Amino acid sequence: MLFNSLSFILLFILVLVLHYLPRLPWKIKKTNLLLASYLFYAAWNPPFVILLWISTLIDFFVGRRLYYVHGVAMRRLLLGLSLLGNLGLLAFFKYGGFLLDNFVQLLALGGISYTPAKPDIILPVGISFYTFQTLSYTLDIYRRNTTPEKNLLDFALYVTFFPQLVAGPIVRPDGLLPQFKEPKRAGLNQFFWGLFLLTLGLFMKIVLADVIMAGPSDQVFGAPQALNSLDAWVGVLAFSGQIFFDFAGYSTCAIGVAACLGFYLPDNFRYPYAAVGFSDFWQRWHISLSSWLRDYLYIPLGGNRKGPRLTYANLLFTMLIGGLWHGAAWTFVVWGGLHGLYLMAERLLRGAVQAPPWLKTGLAQFGLGLFTFFLVNITWVFFRAQDFSTAWRLLQSMFGFAPEGAKILYTLSILLVLTVVVLMVAAHWIMRRRSVLGVASQSPYWATGIGWAGMLLLILWAQKTSESFIYFQF
Amino acid sequence: MYPAHTWKAFLLMAALSLAAVTGWEWYCRYSGKELSYPNSKGFWAQQRRLLADDPTATVIIGSSRVQFGIDLDTWAQEMGRRPVQLSMEGSSPLPILSHLAQDPAFRGSLLVGVTPNLFFSPEQSRGGQKAAKLVAHYLQESPSQRLGNALNLALESRLVFLDEDQLGLDRFLEFVELPNREGVMTMPQWPYHFTTLTKHRQRNMSQAFLNSRQAQLQQLAVWRTFMGWEKQAPVLAGEGLARLFEQIRQDTEAIRSRGGRVLFVRMPSTGSYLAFEDARYPREAYWDQLLAKTGCKGYYFSDYPALSGFDCPEESHLTPADAKRFTRSLAEIIRSDKLPPIIVASKAQAP
Incomplete structure (x- = not known):
């Protein structure tokens, strides 16, 4: 049963009635x-x-x-x-x-x-x-x-x-x-906070992931030919937005539904596209899986306790398994492998080079964050592509090796995707050390109420009730 | 721990949302938008399930022309039973024909609409895939999807603003006109509120469309763009066409061997659309061959005065009023043909 379905709403109402x-x-x-x-x-x-x-x-x-x-x-x-x-x-x-x-x-x-x-x-x-x-x-x-x-x-x-x-x-x-x-049993404010999170999660899934991001992403990853650089980048950026809004949207719904029943579930995402480096990224993206892999695989393998070589090998192995966890295909293994390599390179750099003080300034950190986001997007190509030939063709298109590549995306799609991606990265950066709960606590009720109504009305307007969540297949 | 004012925010949200939705619904009705059922795979599957209780029903498959052009109520008056409408616009009926041929319970009458460019197309064509997805959804539909579809239908049949095809955010975005880069294949703009769908999956031109010559010309421009694209691709012929005929022969034979009946019908089209179809799919090479290879009865609109002479507003579909006339005439012709009665085998006898 999907959270974004009327059958779930019916079940949820029934559960709430029985629970209270x-x-x-x-x-x-x-x-x-x-x-x-x-x-x-x-x-x-x-x-x-x-x-x-x-x-x-x-x-x-x-x-x-x-x-x-x-x-x-x-x-x-x-x-x-x-x-x-x-x-x-x-x-x-x-x-x-x-x-x-x-x-x-x-x-x-x-x-x-x-x-x-x-x-x-x-x-x-x-x-x-x-x-x-x-x-x-x-x-x-x-x-x-x-x-x-x-x-x-x-x-x-x-x-x-x-x-x-x-x-x-x-x-x-x-x-x-x-x-x-x-x-x-949830108190009055916990209950309504749960409903707020459920609305926020559905808004992320239905409006942002399904209506705005899914189309261009599907078009670009489904294209049988080499593409113009702009189209290829917009398609990959659209997928980076789609996968975040889809999966973080589900987690937000899950936390909200549990809160309505009086239960607490931990955060699964903490604004991952504001990560500076990959160890930071994995403390922000799918936190419950990355901590699981750390505690039940990486550390039992020896973690960083058995010398540098084994540490790197453990990192790589853990991320390869993480890739395979997502799907039974070599493209997922490569996705995990790339993340493993990024983590290894980051560890190597941190050990070998003393970071100059200017690197800790806000602007430099933002630049590093954008560079991390850029590298994450490269990995999404393998995650989303049906096969290696598609992934390779898309990478060539992204980096200008297909000058005659086809233009397939409408101007409107490009503008929508780029606007949402810029806003998403900016929002992640602003919220980097904050939480929705904290921001809502400091906001006047009318601002929360208007924002909440806006999200609900956009959900109703979008009227997409049957798109499955991407992570269900994993 | 939780924001102290959340309940107040909820009340404000509820009030604003209720006001906006009520206003929206009122505006839709005030501006003449009509209630329409969702054109979803779930709705198609719901109609397909009707055959489980009535395997001798009359079933219509095809693309939009039979969905517009066969008026289900008129057919029910003329023939005594309302047919099950399983057509889908822009699709080839052949995957559905194969699906029904493989259903050992089905032994009813099948009216197959033939729109040449969709019908005589390879299995992997866009239209073929669209129909195949309907069948796949029907075969794999989960209990949750069934329940969700029933709830969707209950709501969308009562609230105008929930018409996703015409009033959804996706549709709205189509109307934001920005120039595209050179080389980008741009889809033509469909007119607003072309059609509505009833609870029996009868498709009708909306009153707004019938009243607007501009909308009709806009739709005609859409068809002409599609025709232009199609002209660049080769038509199905030779071995590919022979394989298609053989598959249809096997499927129709399977249904007929169980006591069922298959009738083909070529719905009216006019003007440049008809000229395009006649040029690319000459009757003798396609329609006549179809009937010869399958041995099924067929009705070609131009063969019968009562089925011709209609004025399709956008050259491809009948208006609701013409659909009634056409259906009545077609029913009379079928009756006058005195086709042998369908041998209704009992369930126990069915293979």
């Missing part, structure tokens, strides 16, 4: 939330709810046993069982076709022709998100960072909580499970 019914025990309200979460997920493809049940049951029972067993071998066996269950499902549904394709190509390199039956596997929506969420629970117990949850209802709700089930934020057990212990 007086004299209903908390256990019943949690059960309502769990059933609503299953309904939310089943609305895409009912049989896939079974995957949630499998994931829930494996980790609930493995987690309990894992905590109380002391033998190393047994603990590893139990951890392996959880990893096998969760990653096995992910591997089958998300990477099965990709692995098979690569196997066939490998055989072809050896001169063996093999044509397997085409696997007809539907990717369960959001499987990468809830798999990583449940894995963090088992891994935390294995490392004795948390205690096992005793209540199956609470644990099932932790795995399935509908606001963040299919596209994050990926929440750690300590961040969500304790919230289910006591009855939750």
